[in-house]
Amino acid sequence: MPVVVIGVLIIIAALGYKQYQSSSPVAPSAPSPEDPSRTVAPAPAPATQPAPTQPQASVPAEAASKPAPAPPPSAQPEAAPTEPKDLVSGLATLDGKQPISPEQAQKWRESLQQLVRQGPASVPAIEQFLAQNQDANYAGVSGANALGYNSLRSAMLDALTQIGGSDATQAMLQIMQSSIYPTDIATLAKTLDTQGQYQQPILDAVRQQLNLAAMDQLGGANVLPLFQVLASEAANGANVSSDLTQYSEKWPYYSSIALASLPEGAGVPNLIQIAQGNLAGNPSAAAQALAELAPQNPQALNSLLDLAKGGQLTDSALAQLAPFLAGRQFQLGPPQDPAAGGYMTYHIAVGNQDFSAFDTGGAMTQPQISERLSLIGQFLQAIPSADVAAQDALQQQRSALTARQK
Numbered sequence: 001m002p003v004v005v006i007g008v009l010i011i012i013a014a015l016g017y018k019q020y021q022s023s024s025p026v027a028p029s030a031p032s033p034e035d036p037s038r039t040v041a042p043a044p045a046p047a048t049q050p051a052p053t054q055p056q057a058s059v060p061a062e063a064a065s066k067p068a069p070a071p072p073p074s075a076q077p078e079a080a081p082t083e084p085k086d087l088v089s090g091l092a093t094l095d096g097k098q099p100i101s102p103e104q105a106q107k108w109r110e111s112l113q114q115l116v117r118q119g120p121a122s123v124p125a126i127e128q129f130l131a132q133n134q135d136a137n138y139a140g141v142s143g144a145n146a147l148g149y150n151s152l153r154s155a156m157l158d159a160l161t162q163i164g165g166s167d168a169t170q171a172m173l174q175i176m177q178s179s180i181y182p183t184d185i186a187t188l189a190k191t192l193d194t195q196g197q198y199q200q201p202i203l204d205a206v207r208q209q210l211n212l213a214a215m216d217q218l219g220g221a222n223v224l225p226l227f228q229v230l231a232s233e234a235a236n237g238a239n240v241s242s243d244l245t246q247y248s249e250k251w252p253y254y255s256s257i258a259l260a261s262l263p264e265g266a267g268v269p270n271l272i273q274i275a276q277g278n279l280a281g282n283p284s285a286a287a288q289a290l291a292e293l294a295p296q297n298p299q300a301l302n303s304l305l306d307l308a309k310g311g312q313l314t315d316s317a318l319a320q321l322a323p324f325l326a327g328r329q330f331q332l333g334p335p336q337d338p339a340a341g342g343y344m345t346y347h348i349a350v351g352n353q354d355f356s357a358f359d360t361g362g363a364m365t366q367p368q369i370s371e372r373l374s375l376i377g378q379f380l381q382a383i384p385s386a387d388v389a390a391q392d393a394l395q396q397q398r399s400a401l402t403a404r405q406k
Contacts, residue, residue: 082111082114083125084115084118084121084122084124084125084126085125085128087111087112087114087115087122087125088115088125088126088128088129088156090107090108090111091108091111091112091115091152091155091156092129092134092136092152094108094136094138094147094152095136096136096137096138096141096144096151096152097141098141099141099142099143100138100141100142100143100144100146100147101143102143102146104143105143105144105146105147106146108147109146109147109148112155112159115159116159116162116163119163119165120163120165120167120168122159122163123160123163123167123168123171126156126159126160126171127171127174127175129156130153130156130157130171130175130179130184131174131175131178133178133179133180133181134152135151135152135153135181136151136152137150137151138150138151138152139151153181153183153184154183154187157172157175157184157187157188157191158187160172160191161191169192169195172188172191172192173192173198173201175188176188176189176201176202176205177201177204177205177208179205179209180209180212180218180219180221181221182209182213182218182221182222182223182224182225182226183225185202185205185206185209185225185226185229186225186226186228186229188202188205189202189205189206189229189232189233193232193236199233199236199237199238202229202233203230203233203238203240203243206226206229206230206233206243207243209223209226210223210226210243210247213226213250214247214250220352221352222352222353222354223251223254223351223352224254224332224333224353224354224355227244227251227254227255227257227258227332228332228333230243230244230258231258231261231262231332234258234261234262234263234266235263239266240258240262241259241262241266241267241269241270244258244259244262244267244270245259245270245273245274245279245281248270248274248279248280248281248282248286249280249281249282250351251351251353252281252282252285252286252351252353253282253285253330253346253348253351253353253355254332254351254353254355255281255285256271256274256281256282256285256286256288256289256330257289257330257331257332257355258332259271259286259289260289260290260292260293260330261332265293265297265299265300268290268293268297268299268300269299271286271289271290271300272286272290272299272300272303274286275287275290275303275304275307275312275313276303276307276312277312283312283313283317284313284314284316284317284320287304287307287313287317287320287321288320288321288324288330289330290303290304291304291321291324291325292324292328292329292330294324294325294375295368295371295372295375301375304321304379305378305379305382308379308382308383309382309383311384315386315387315388315389315390316389318379318383318387318389318390318393319387319389319390319392319393320393321379321390321393322376322379322390322393322394322396322397323359323393323397325372325375325376325379325394325397326359326361326372326376326397326400326401327359327360327361327364327368327372328357328358328359328360329357329358329360330355330356330357331355331356331357331358332355333354333355333356334354334356335356335358342358342359342362343356343357343358344356344357344358361400361401361404362404364404366405366406369401369404369405370405372401373398373401373402376394376397376398376401377398379394380394380395380398
């Protein structure tokens with residue numbers, strides 16, 4: 001009996017162990033080298049949970065289709081000022097050969113103003129341009145009036161004047177010595193004269209240009225501004241009689257008119273020498289200048305009377321004196337006040353001379369009229385009776401003056 005019980009227990013235990021073996025998982029084992037065909041399936045990757053997110057607001061469909069507005073543009077730095085040399089180059093693009101539009105004129109003026117505003121920094125660029133002796137003439141060009149200048153050089157010179165200071169002054173002095181434009185000398189002299197210490201450099205520049213012009217090396221330029229500067233400097237105390245006499249043959253009217261304008265009759269002796277033929281020049285032009293001075297200058301009057309009595313002036317030359325004895329006066333350049341009337345303008349091809357004259361008879365006082373009538377009477381007695389043209393001219397002037405007497 002015990003043996004049977006023990007056998008039953010053994011059977012029950014065997015059955016229980018077998019059931020346990022079939023239900024327990026078997027761990028995979030690495031393939032043995034002896035069985036290369038045996039593979040091991042990879043273990044599945046563990047599932048990952050998505051990171052929690054904040055709840056999102058729903059967006060309407062039409063809003064989602066519109067592009068997001070662009071952010072406001074960031075502030076741009078201001079452009080650096082244009083270099084002076086670029087401004088000068090831009091100004092030079094108006095060459096005076098084409099009509100100038102209002103837009104071009106405005107841009108040109110703005111560039112010039114910017115050049116001036118940059119002050120001394122602009123001086124080297126301006127001086128470099130002027131030293132090249134280039135220019136653009138705007139006179140008569142359609143639309144050029146809006147520029148405010150007749151030429152590019154005049155604008156550049158005015159820019160130097162506006163800038164002022166020692167740098168600009170030194171540039172002006174250099175330009176005077178290198179320029180081939182008489183108008184440059186006149187413009188710069190007017191500016192430098194206000195500083196009161198540059199008379200000698202001004203005179204040197206005038207003499208240099210006159211020498212070049214006398215040798216026809218200024219391209220036929222009108223040297224009127226140079227004679228005007230000499231007359232102006234004479235009024236400031238300079239002795240220019242010899243300068244004016246030196247060029248009395250090349251520019252006889254410019255020289256004679258300027259000599260007659262010298263203070264205190266300083267030019268009379270030289271005018272007498274020219275009228276007598278002792279110095280080169282035009283005797284008739286010199287005699288007319290002397291006739292203009294005769295009422296106030298006894299030396300001029302007596303010299304003319306001697307010339308008339310001695311027959312040293314032709315009938316035609318004596319006839320030309322009559323208006324000046326009656327009050328006509330010469331003037332270098334165009335009339336100063338054309339609206340006043342009574343002006344005459346002259347152009348002499350020889351030497352390219354331009355000047356004017358005006359009659360002062362209408363503004364004379366009664367004593368002045370009487371004085372002029374006395375002068376004419378003296379010349380009527382002095383000139384030869386054969387000089388019919390001179391006699392007629394003097395009589396006409398006498399009648400005109402007499403009509404003004406009360």
